[in-house]
Amino acid sequence: MTLQVSLRPLGLVPKQFYPGDTIRATVSFKYTVAQDTKITLQAVPYQYKLGVLDRVGSSAGQKEITLTKAMTPASKEVSIDFTLTNIADGKYGLLVEALDTGYYVLQDNLIIVGTGGAGITDVLSMVVTIIMLSVMIPMLEGVEKG
Amino acid sequence: MVTKTLALSLGSISAMQVTGYTTGWYRDPITGERYYYDAATGKWYLLVSGLLYPLSIDYLSPPKQLSIIPGDRVKITISYKYSGPAVTGVEERFVIGYEIAGILQEALVDTNTRSLPQSSTPLTYTGEKTLTIPSSVGSNWTVLECKVSGGTPTVPERGVRYRGAFVVTGLVPEITEFTIIDFIKV
Numbered sequence: 001m002t003l004q005v006s007l008r009p010l011g012l013v014p015k016q017f018y019p020g021d022t023i024r025a026t027v028s029f030k031y032t033v034a035q036d037t038k039i040t041l042q043a044v045p046y047q048y049k050l051g052v053l054d055r056v057g058s059s060a061g062q063k064e065i066t067l068t069k070a071m072t073p074a075s076k077e078v079s080i081d082f083t084l085t086n087i088a089d090g091k092y093g094l095l096v097e098a099l100d101t102g103y104y105v106l107q108d109n110l111i112i113v114g115t116g117g118a119g120i121t122d123v124l125s126m127v128v129t130i131i132m133l134s135v136m137i138p139m140l141e142g143v144e145k146g
Numbered sequence: 147m148v149t150k151t152l153a154l155s156l157g158s159i160s161a162m163q164v165t166g167y168t169t170g171w172y173r174d175p176i177t178g179e180r181y182y183y184d185a186a187t188g189k190w191y192l193l194v195s196g197l198l199y200p201l202s203i204d205y206l207s208p209p210k211q212l213s214i215i216p217g218d219r220v221k222i223t224i225s226y227k228y229s230g231p232a233v234t235g236v237e238e239r240f241v242i243g244y245e246i247a248g249i250l251q252e253a254l255v256d257t258n259t260r261s262l263p264q265s266s267t268p269l270t271y272t273g274e275k276t277l278t279i280p281s282s283v284g285s286n287w288t289v290l291e292c293k294v295s296g297g298t299p300t301v302p303e304r305g306v307r308y309r310g311a312f313v314v315t316g317l318v319p320e321i322t323e324f325t326i327i328d329f330i331k332v
Contacts, residue, residue, distance in 0.1 A: 012326060017331060021331050022331065023332070024329065025326060025329045026328045027324065027325060027327065028323070028324075028325050029323055029325065030322045031319045031321045031322070032316070033320070034215035034216050034316025071215075094326060104324070105324040105326055106326075107326060
């Protein structure tokens with residue numbers, strides 16, 4: 001008996017870019033549709049702000065494609081170019097979405113712009129978290145004792 | 147291209163009496179409701195709050211629901227029974243459509259015209275049409291209406307209307323296995 005194991009990568013490896021760089025994102029998918037249909041794919045970097053996905057709209061790129069009629073799943077591979085414009089140093093996710101269809105694929109922290117915002121914002125957020133915890137924990141202990 | 151079928155029964159119909167109604171107002175002696183009859187078109191109207199509403203076919207639950215896509219052919223077969231005098235020019239009407247504010251909008255229509263021979267006992271007749279769903283089909287094309295009417299002497303309108311007879315699919319793409327396979331600087 002032979003044990004067959006198939007492995008697939010967990011995700012893409014982050015890469016470093018700089019403002020002004022043009023990035024080509026390539027996606028693949030399978031689709032079915034009853035008639036030739038045009039859709040627009042958009043690739044855009046994003047970050048989470050207060051837990052909400054925030055697209056960097058100034059750096060978005062779009063491509064209109066035609067899905068030819070396919071009643072059984074057909075494979076498609078598409079490349080979309082987008083240029084990093086008006087974007088600050090930091091780590092960004094990559095979102096590719098089929099507009100007006102609800103379909104999308106994304107991966108966090110894939111695009112490192114410049115230095116990746118090394119440290120300053122990360123350290124600040126860590127410091128703020130530690131201060132918050134150091135204030136709250138004694139307060140909670142006081143409530144329990146009281 | 148797929149052909150899907152629907153078989154419907156319209157029940158029994160009969161021709162109007164030659165000494166039938168003339169244009170004018172009528173009152174139901176039991177309910178007291180007032181009706182208006184237009185002899186030119188053979189249609190009845192109900193008076194409600196000063197407005198005339200045509201007496202139309204009520205919506206029914208469909209016997210089955212067909213999933214359709216552009217290019218499909220829907221074969222509709224109706225059957226009905228008739229007894230009475232010979233009638234010429236009876237129209238069998240097949241409609242696929244949608245509603246706006248509760249009013250049927252006919253999107254696809256086809257008709258047969260036929261004669262019914264004189265008979266003292268109810269005889270069964272069948273009519274059939276195949277409608278092709280166009281690429282312009284809307285997702286709201288879910289209503290099917292089939293009716294028999296008209297002719298000389300006139301056969302009163304008799305038919306069925308189904309809301310939700312169809313589910314239109316495939317108009318928007320369905321995507322699976324959506325994956326970012328690479329990203330590079332160009």
